[in-house]
Amino acid sequence: SAVISQKPSRDICQRGTSLTIQCQVDSQVTMMFWYRQQPGQSLTLIATANQGSEATYESGFVIDKFPISRPNLTFSTLTVSNMSPEDSSIYLCSVWTDSGNTIYFGEGSWLTVV
Amino acid sequence: GENVEQHPSTLSVQEGDSAVIKCTYSDSASNYFPWYKQELGKRPQLIIDIRSNVGEKKDQRIAVTLNKTAKHFSLHITETQPEDSAVYFCAASKGGFKTIFGAGTRLFVKA
Numbered sequence A: 001s002a003v004i005s006q007k008p009s010r011d012i013c014q015r016g017t018s019l020t021i022q023c024q025v026d027s028q029v030t031m032m033f034w035y036r037q038q039p040g041q042s043l044t045l046i047a048t049a050n051q052g053s054e055a056t057y058e059s060g061f062v063i064d065k066f067p068i069s070r071p072n073l074t075f076s077t078l079t080v081s082n083m084s085p086e087d088s089s090i091y092l093c094s095v096w097t098d099s100g101n102t103i104y105f106g107e108g109s110w111l112t113v114v
Numbered sequence B: 001g002e003n004v005e006q007h008p009s010t011l012s013v014q015e016g017d018s019a020v021i022k023c024t025y026s027d028s029a030s031n032y033f034p035w036y037k038q039e040l041g042k043r044p045q046l047i048i049d050i051r052s053n054v055g056e057k058k059d060q061r062i063a064v065t066l067n068k069t070a071k072h073f074s075l076h077i078t079e080t081q082p083e084d085s086a087v088y089f090c091a092a093s094k095g096g097f098k099t100i101f102g103a104g105t106r107l108f109v110k111a
Helices: none
Strands: A004-007 A010-013 A020-023 A032-036 A045-050 A068-072 A075-080 A089-097 A100-103 A109-113 B004-007 B010-014 B018-027 B032-038 B046-051 B057-058 B064-069 B070-077 B087-094 B096-100 B105-110
Touching: A004 A089, A004 B004, A020 A032, A020 A089, A032 A075, A045 A068, A045 B096, A068 B018, A075 A089, A089 B046, A100 B046, A109 B087, B010 B018, B018 B087, B018 B105, B032 B096, B046 B057, B046 B064, B070 B087
Parallel strands: A010 A109, B010 B105
Antiparallel strands: A004 A020, A020 A075, A032 A045, A032 A089, A068 A075, A089 A100, A089 A109, B004 B018, B018 B070, B032 B046, B032 B087, B057 B064, B064 B070, B087 B096, B087 B105
């Protein structure tokens, strides 16, 4: 299995500010994804982080609000921009591992916007 | 786009009984179906998965079945224990691409 590290694990943010979440994997992976899990809800795919090119966003998510970088096959960042209380969620990095042909999640970043 | 429906939303069983959670998916091209268990305050953990070339898979007390024709798949937990209490999510994916999750089932196992 892949070891996926996310930082920060938790944060309390002021509305109107931006926060960048980092995801580091211990091995090269083809696919990396970012999910959001609002309180008591399921996981919603924000975007696929593409190495060396712009991320592919799902309906309802835009680059201006959730800019994503993926400079190499082991690292990605998600920025939550101009935060409002509605952005209070768990943000999860996930990867598809070619070796295991399965999907793993990082431990998540718990964001509270006040 | 792909849609995954999951039922029931809440399930309460007595310890030792079986629990069954059912999901349907819309995209016939989906070929990978993982199940995740999420305990309070923790990330989703993969508990079992099944691929489209297999109809059933079992791992100790957990089994998953897949009916490709009907686009249904189900999770079966036998001899439930209090530590099985959690939220369970089904998901459907095309080779890891765009994995879509069901709404989740909150399982309570009463001792």
